[in-house]
Amino acid sequence: MIDAKLSGNDKLATRIYNEMVNAGISNEKMESQLGSKEKEKIKKDSVAMEAVEAYAKKDYDTYTQKLDELRKKYSQKNIESAIRSMYKAAYGEDDIETFDTISQEFWEKEEEVESSQFKTVIDAMMEAKLSGKLGEATKLYNYMVNNGLPNDKLDSAIDSREKELLKNDPLIKEGVEAFHEGDADRYVDIVEQLKNKNYYARNVTSAIESMHDKLYGEDDEDTFETITQDFWEEDEADEMVSYELLFNAFWNGSRGTYNEVWGLLNAAGKEDKSIRASMRNRCYDAYWKAEGEGNTEEMNKAAAEYQRNGGKLETLLKPPKE
Known part of the structure; x- marks a missing residue:
């Protein structure tokens, strides 16, 4: 069957495939066997050996040329798997079964390309x-x-x-x-x-x-x-500062670093009202976390900053919803 497929005789390959399915061999086992047989052929193909050597030498132009040659005969998925296996050998590095017969178009269906099929590239x-x-x-x-x-x-x-x-x-x-x-x-x-x-x-x-x-x-x-x-090159200006960094500066750092990060957020286009809202949210969470731990000092610290950023005490004292 695999010889028929590789030689372009899809009609014969289809007939053999369906005879095997009708004899009780599932589609999954059939396709697994097809894949295994194709990989065996790829490993014996001199072009595949040349591809492995080119990859080892970091000669990627030759490597991709050899892949193109192999793709004319074999599927990308099996080429990638075989090449990785050959490279590793040379350089050290249960689904539900179905029993569906196929039509001749089975051999012509387009394979969905995944990044795993190009891991080496x-x-x-x-x-x-x-x-x-x-x-x-x-x-x-x-x-x-x-x-x-x-x-x-x-x-x-x-x-x-x-x-x-x-x-x-x-x-x-x-x-x-x-x-x-x-x-x-x-x-x-x-x-x-x-x-x-x-x-x-x-x-x-x-x-x-x-x-x-x-x-x-x-x-x-x-x-x-x-x-x-x-x-x-990244298209947009890199935002290396964040609201979480600002809160960390307040909670674990100093007022100086806190003000510095605030300024960096402004420079990145963040408005003061947005920064204050973010700080209120984080201080609210910190307050109730400290309350659960019985840490009065941290509760007071969170409450003071919450109010300094425009929050109302009555709002802070409302427990978070479960």
Whole structure:
């Protein structure tokens, strides 16, 4: 059956497939076997071996050329799986069953492209981006778009990969400390250092706030457009300060750093009335958290700042809804 499929004899492949389904072999097992057989053929294909060697040498132009050659014969999903398996071997790195017969169109249906099917290319693209080789990163991005991976899935994969890498950067822990203390100068400096490593600021701040939440228990249509090298530059001004940083400056820092962060929020376009409303909300939460812990000092601290930002005492004293 697999030989018939690969040789283009879809009619014969369909007949064999349906005979096997009618004999009691489920569609899932059939497709699993088809995938396994195709991967075996890919692993024996000299073009696949050349692709693995090119990837190991970081020769991504040759690598993508070899992928194009393989795609003329095999599915992208199985190519990616086989290449990763071959690379690992060389370089060290239950669904419900159905019994539906198929029509000849089964072999012609378009495969939904997922970012996991281009993991090796995404890894190469990220290495190029973080090394400052934006021309090479752009070429690899467009290669995936032109082979059916939508921009939104690819952009999401870039963000996920950056956040994963950032978790292991020691600067993130320093950023978390500065964020918790409301130390704006230190925090902004750390974000800038990580931006200089070619990470997006949005992913840096997200990684810092995510780790902060874990350490301190705080709770808080597809497109297919090619890109230019400018894609790697963030479009909007980076907002490296946040309302939470402001509250941390008040709660854990000093009045000086608190005023400094307030000024940075103003510079980022936040109006005083919005900043005051945010502080009232956070002070309200802090007040009732302290009340539950029986901490009078923190209750008084939260109440004073709540009222300083325009809040009414009677509103503060209304318990939060369950």
